[in-house]
Amino acid sequence: MISSNLPALQVVVPLIAAPVCVLLRRGTLTWLLAWLASWSAAAISIVLLIRVLDQGTISYALGGWLAPWGIEYRVDAVNAFVLVLVSLVGAVIVPYARTSIGAEIRSEQHYLFWTAYLLCLAGLLGVTITGDAFNVFVFLEVSSLATYILIAFGNDRRALVASYQYLIMGTIGATFIVIGVGLLYLMTGTLNLADIAQRISEMPVDRPLLAALAFLTVGISLKLALFPLHLWLPNAYAYAPSVSTAFLAATATKVAVYLLLRFTFTVFGKSHVFDDLPYGEILLALSIAAMFVASLVAIFQEDVKRMFAYSSVAQIGYITLGIGLANTSGLTGSIVHLFNHAVAKGAIFLLLGCVALRIGQPALSQMAGLAKRMPLTAAGLVVAGLSLIGVPGTVGFVSKWYLVMGALEKGWWWLAALVLLSSLLAVVYVWRVVEICYFREPSKDLATANEAPLSMLIPAWVFVIACVYFGLDATVTSETAATAAKTLLESLR
Amino acid sequence: MNILDFINYWIAMFLLVTGLYIVIARGNLVKKLVGLSIFQTSVYLVYISPSKIIGGTAPIIVPGMSVYSNPLPHVLILTAIVVGVATIALGLAIVVRIHEAYGTIEEDEIHAQDQGTQ
Numbered sequence: 176m177i178s179s180n181l182p183a184l185q186v187v188v189p190l191i192a193a194p195v196c197v198l199l200r201r202g203t204l205t206w207l208l209a210w211l212a213s214w215s216a217a218a219i220s221i222v223l224l225i226r227v228l229d230q231g232t233i234s235y236a237l238g239g240w241l242a243p244w245g246i247e248y249r250v251d252a253v254n255a256f257v258l259v260l261v262s263l264v265g266a267v268i269v270p271y272a273r274t275s276i277g278a279e280i281r282s283e284q285h286y287l288f289w290t291a292y293l294l295c296l297a298g299l300l301g302v303t304i305t306g307d308a309f310n311v312f313v314f315l316e317v318s319s320l321a322t323y324i325l326i327a328f329g330n331d332r333r334a335l336v337a338s339y340q341y342l343i344m345g346t347i348g349a350t351f352i353v354i355g356v357g358l359l360y361l362m363t364g365t366l367n368l369a370d371i372a373q374r375i376s377e378m379p380v381d382r383p384l385l386a387a388l389a390f391l392t393v394g395i396s397l398k399l400a401l402f403p404l405h406l407w408l409p410n411a412y413a414y415a416p417s418v419s420t421a422f423l424a425a426t427a428t429k430v431a432v433y434l435l436l437r438f439t440f441t442v443f444g445k446s447h448v449f450d451d452l453p454y455g456e457i458l459l460a461l462s463i464a465a466m467f468v469a470s471l472v473a474i475f476q477e478d479v480k481r482m483f484a485y486s487s488v489a490q491i492g493y494i495t496l497g498i499g500l501a502n503t504s505g506l507t508g509s510i511v512h513l514f515n516h517a518v519a520k521g522a523i524f525l526l527l528g529c530v531a532l533r534i535g536q537p538a539l540s541q542m543a544g545l546a547k548r549m550p551l552t553a554a555g556l557v558v559a560g561l562s563l564i565g566v567p568g569t570v571g572f573v574s575k576w577y578l579v580m581g582a583l584e585k586g587w588w589w590l591a592a593l594v595l596l597s598s599l600l601a602v603v604y605v606w607r608v609v610e611i612c613y614f615r616e617p618s619k620d621l622a623t624a625n626e627a628p629l630s631m632l633i634p635a636w637v638f639v640i641a642c643v644y645f646g647l648d649a650t651v652t653s654e655t656a657a658t659a660a661k662t663l664l665e666s667l668r
Numbered sequence: 669m670n671i672l673d674f675i676n677y678w679i680a681m682f683l684l685v686t687g688l689y690i691v692i693a694r695g696n697l698v699k700k701l702v703g704l705s706i707f708q709t710s711v712y713l714v715y716i717s718p719s720k721i722i723g724g725t726a727p728i729i730v731p732g733m734s735v736y737s738n739p740l741p742h743v744l745i746l747t748a749i750v751v752g753v754a755t756i757a758l759g760l761a762i763v764v765r766i767h768e769a770y771g772t773i774e775e776d777e778i779h780a781q782d783q784g785t786q
Contacts, residue, residue, distance in 0.1 A: 333782060339697065
């Protein structure tokens with residue numbers, strides 16, 4: 176009984192837990208509930224992934240209303256992978272969050288934080304699992320509204336402005352997505368993604384279809400912070416509480432990337448829309464611009480969180496680069512980089528949260544001598560930083576390897592060279608952090624600081640170890656990603 | 669093709685662009701939200717217009733009627749309205765907090781204050 180309803184439970188568990196948090200109101204109780212909900216979501220997602228890899232796509236009719244009339248939850252290799260990623264990150268962050276928000280958020284607001292957190296988790300999982308176009312929009316807004324709240328919790332008053340800006344940009348993006356979905360509905364008379372794909376494959380290309388593709392692409396690109404639509408991201412990441420930043424950096428943009436994959440491949444893949452459209456080329460150009468411009472801007476940031484926020488924009492560039500390549504290696508590279516970047520950025524923002532616990536949000540100069548006072552934190556930053564660069568032995572290398580392979584398969588040497596060249600920019604900003612942490616005398620802010628408590632260090636190091644573990648033995652992640660890439664490419668004509 | 673045949677869509681697009689223009693051009697945070705609201709509302713027309721069949725009645729089976737409007741887009745838009753209301757409510761709540769923190773809701777003044785503190 177329960178096992179056949181797992182796809183629904185995946186979303187329902189955190190969704191129900193969220194309002195219960197409001198009723199409980201007690202910080203500790205809600206924290207325990209969030210533990211329970213996020214860890215069961217993680218367990219469910221792992222069971223689903225194993226089942227999908229074993230038996231193929233799962234289709235679940237919500238409320239017993241069969242597709243295409245009812246809302247269908249459809250789990251294949253692609254979204255099972257993303258579900259595991261989102262729910263695992265969510266689960267690891269919960270134990271960390273208690274100490275961290277204890278320092279950064281007033282205690283009477285903790286239950287509200289957990290409510291927003293669980294709603295955000297439910298929304299992200301919902302976007303990923305659903306096979307219904309309008310349902311995508313609804314869950315996207317559930318997660319986005321929760322995200323704005325998570326950002327506005329920040330101590331700095333600029334967090335409010337960042338949250339407001341994100342609300343404006345995010346709502347414009349979501350509205351574009353609704354317009355796109357509406358046009359698809361007008362053309363096909365159905366909202367089920369598989370059904371839409373089937374019907375538009377038999378249609379001639381006309382303007383509404385092109386407009387739908389354009390609206391959906393721009394709307395989703397706003398959500399995933401594709402250059403030059405990334406303007407909301409740096410401030411939002413910089414001023415949000417440490418936990419929110421880590422959670423959002425690791426999950427929210429990744430889910431938006433998944434949506435882009437879903438729409439460009441599964442939905443529009445079979446139609447003739449791309450025949451005369453330089454879609455891949457546009458995506459490639461923007462990705463390359465993101466890789467270089469955002470990395471360059473990152474180098475000149477003084478605020479460490481902002482620096483890594485810009486680095487996120489650059490790393491998203493690598494992910495969309497693989498989508499633009501649209502061959503097996505490139506796509507495997509982007510899907511595996513979803514995971515790899517989530518792990519590396521999760522580690523970095525959690526470790527910066529440890530620093531923030533001791534000295535408040537650090538400017539780069541304040542982190543001088545960090546290695547002498549907080550050696551474990553500094554070491555973790557170095558490992559995760561190496562992973563951002565893509566040094567062999569870390570996860571970043573695995574994804575860049577696939578991306579370079581993808582570029583070479585197309586015979587594009589220059590693109591492979593550009594990927595490597597942009598990695599050098601990452602060396603520069605990571606080196607700035609390493610140099611300050613290791614080769615300076617401790618700053619006066621750090622004079623009396625010591626390591627953050629284990630409840631924060633352990634979750635952060637789980638990510639750091641994952642950076643190395645999945646870098647040395649990438650079979651699990653890259654094989655799952657390769658299966659996912661094949662599933663997507665099968666839907667192309 | 670008669671332009672008036674598509675009057676609903678012309679109006680929807682006009683409202684869409686108006687809303688977007690307000691969001692971009694206005695510096696007052698509340699006015700921006702008003703623009704955002706217009707922007708979102710225009711999309712409701714895009715959904716509702718094609719679902720209303722001329723001469724059709726509400727989708728309840730009654731004797732003597734054979735043409736019905738499509739109920740699905742109406743239901744979708746009910747959901748979208750709820751989402752829109754929630755978004756605007758949250759936006760206004762954030763503006764209240766911004767006003768408490770900065771003492772102003774003009775974008776340029778907020779920007780100037782932030783530059784000052786850095």
